[in-house]
Amino acid sequence: MKSAYSDFMKALNDGKFVFTGEIEPKKTTRLEGIIGAAKTLKSHVVACNVTDNPRARAYLSSLVASYVIQKETGLETICHMTVRDRNRLALISDLLGASALGIRNVLVISGDHTTGGDNPGAMPVYDLDSTQFVQMVRGMVDRGIDLNGNAIEGEVRLHVGVVGNPNADPLEVEVCKVERKINAGAEFIQTQIVFDVDKAKRFVKELNSSVPILIGIFPCKSHRIAEFIVNKIPGIYVPREYIEGLKSAESFSNATESRNKIDTVNIDYFSELIKELKRTTRTAGIHIMTMGYESIVGKITDRVMEKVTR
Amino acid sequence: MIITKSKPKEVFLRSLEGFERVFIVGCGTCATLCQTGGEEEVDAVANLLGKRTCGKIVVETPCDIRVLRRDLSPHLDVVDAADVILALCCGSGAQAIGEFTGKIVIPGLDTLFVGETERIGRFYERCRACGDCIIHETGGICPIVRCAKGLLNGPCGGMANGKCEAGGHVRDCAWVMIYKRLEEQGIVERFKEIRKVRDRSKKAEPQELRMR
Numbered sequence: 001m002k003s004a005y006s007d008f009m010k011a012l013n014d015g016k017f018v019f020t021g022e023i024e025p026k027k028t029t030r031l032e033g034i035i036g037a038a039k040t041l042k043s044h045v046v047a048c049n050v051t052d053n054p055r056a057r058a059y060l061s062s063l064v065a066s067y068v069i070q071k072e073t074g075l076e077t078i079c080h081m082t083v084r085d086r087n088r089l090a091l092i093s094d095l096l097g098a099s100a101l102g103i104r105n106v107l108v109i110s111g112d113h114t115t116g117g118d119n120p121g122a123m124p125v126y127d128l129d130s131t132q133f134v135q136m137v138r139g140m141v142d143r144g145i146d147l148n149g150n151a152i153e154g155e156v157r158l159h160v161g162v163v164g165n166p167n168a169d170p171l172e173v174e175v176c177k178v179e180r181k182i183n184a185g186a187e188f189i190q191t192q193i194v195f196d197v198d199k200a201k202r203f204v205k206e207l208n209s210s211v212p213i214l215i216g217i218f219p220c221k222s223h224r225i226a227e228f229i230v231n232k233i234p235g236i237y238v239p240r241e242y243i244e245g246l247k248s249a250e251s252f253s254n255a256t257e258s259r260n261k262i263d264t265v266n267i268d269y270f271s272e273l274i275k276e277l278k279r280t281t282r283t284a285g286i287h288i289m290t291m292g293y294e295s296i297v298g299k300i301t302d303r304v305m306e307k308v309t310r
Numbered sequence: 311m312i313i314t315k316s317k318p319k320e321v322f323l324r325s326l327e328g329f330e331r332v333f334i335v336g337c338g339t340c341a342t343l344c345q346t347g348g349e350e351e352v353d354a355v356a357n358l359l360g361k362r363t364c365g366k367i368v369v370e371t372p373c374d375i376r377v378l379r380r381d382l383s384p385h386l387d388v389v390d391a392a393d394v395i396l397a398l399c400c401g402s403g404a405q406a407i408g409e410f411t412g413k414i415v416i417p418g419l420d421t422l423f424v425g426e427t428e429r430i431g432r433f434y435e436r437c438r439a440c441g442d443c444i445i446h447e448t449g450g451i452c453p454i455v456r457c458a459k460g461l462l463n464g465p466c467g468g469m470a471n472g473k474c475e476a477g478g479h480v481r482d483c484a485w486v487m488i489y490k491r492l493e494e495q496g497i498v499e500r501f502k503e504i505r506k507v508r509d510r511s512k513k514a515e516p517q518e519l520r521m522r
């Protein structure tokens with residue numbers, strides 16, 4: 001096994017069950033939001049992902065946000081890099097910059113298409129695809145050369161991960177694609193959000209590889225958010241009982257009580273899902289997306305790790 | 311074939327403002343088949359412009375300087391007297407007309423893509439002239455064009471139920487089509503191969519082909 005540059009990779013190599021969180025920088029010049037979210041997450045996750053212009057919206061740079069989070073809070077980051085907005089020159093410079101600034105994990109993402117974003121007239125770049133990006137990182141890290149074989153001064157210390165989608169249909173196409181990215185040299189997989197434990201189990205089982213897989217989950221702060229996922233992200237199955245559970249939690253007139261009930265619905269639902277995966281599959285960990293609901297993360301991780309909640 | 315679409319009337323009329331004598335050139339090949347620059351369309355625009363039309367012609371292939379010379383030469387006096395030429399052909403033809411006549415050329419069409427014709431009025435983009443054809447690796451389906459992201463190792467995470475994220479899951483995902491085609495052809499293992507980065511320098515500068 002290769003040596004690990006990051007705590008995240010070290011934990012995976014040691015076979016620990018790993019939790020990661022996610023922070024989304026917005027269209028802002030203010031840093032308080034991401035720093036606050038990182039502080040909330042810090043004691044519950046090994047590392048947090050930092051998104052790169054998600055849904056093709058032009059937001060504060062993931063690289064800058066990752067650096068600030070690490071520096072200000074000490075929480076390790078997994079910096080997203082999409083191949084949508086930058087050509088190979090820009091991606092190489094960002095990777096060099098990331099390594100120089102002590103960022104040790106990157107996650108490559110194709111990136112949602114520009115036409116669905118907040119500047120739909122933008123040029124979609126896609127000079128490289130995510131598989132080719134992984135190959136490029138391998139060259140930089142393992143051989144000290146860029147994509148065209150030019151030598152790099154100093155070591156590039158990065159781990160590169162990729163995304164998989166357990167909800168994909170046809171799944172066999174998705175599995176082939178992910179295996180291709182693993183063959184290119186991907187070191188970890190974080191998945192699209194899953195609510196259906198059977199889909200997650202099937203994905204882990206079908207993937208013919210020992211690369212660590214972190215299954216993505218998304219505790220919803222309200223039933224509206226869950227409905228939004230059902231309506232706007234095709235292919236993701238959200239069980240009716242879960243949505244109904246949130247709905248009835250929202251019906252409490254006392255706001256605090258209602259919030260606590262929503263937390264309980266999420267803690268119960270996801271801790272069961274996680275325990276099931278932990279018990280029956282080789283799932284290496286869980287990636288928890290929250291979009292502003294960071295407070296739930298520790299509650300779920302504590303329950304899974306059998307600590308007393310509250 | 312080069313697929314073209316007529317510019318909205320108001321748009322090219324606005325571009326023609328201030329010009330009194332307009333000479334109209336159509337195309338006897340692609341634009342005729344697209345029904346954007348054939349005899350009928352040239353006549354229709356000539357009628358629309360009425361007295362401002364000082365001449366009109368459908369050149370067999372206006373993108374070919376030799377054919378332009380052959381077809382336009384008998385009309386050069388009229389062309390010379392015109393203030394402007396309205397080109398009902400693709401951008402390549404329109405530029406050739408400008409080059410040959412030295413006149414101001416107003417494009418009357420928008421050039422859309424290199425495409426396949428299902429029937430008149432139904433055209434699909436199929437090739438982006440990338441300079442390095444790889445469709446033998448992808449089941450005869452071009453991922454450069456038909457994958458909205460031009461990925462060589464798809465599908466991306468936006469694929470759902472076999473459909474493409476771009477445009478809201480209406481079109482089929484090219485990479486699912488490629489998978490199925492390769493499967494039908496009994497060579498699905500090709501799908502799993504890693505297709506290497508493209509050499510974009512091939513298209514980074516204006517392309518010329520000088521074989522002789």
Ligand code: SF4
Pocket residue numbers: 436437438439440441442443444445452453454455
């Ligand atoms: S790969 Fe696609 S764009 Fe390139 S030449 Fe072939 S069909 Fe055209």
Ligand code: SF4
Pocket residue numbers: 456457458459460461464465466467468469470473474475476482483484485486
């Ligand atoms: S869904 Fe398929 S066709 Fe659409 S961008 Fe993704 S890989 Fe390409």
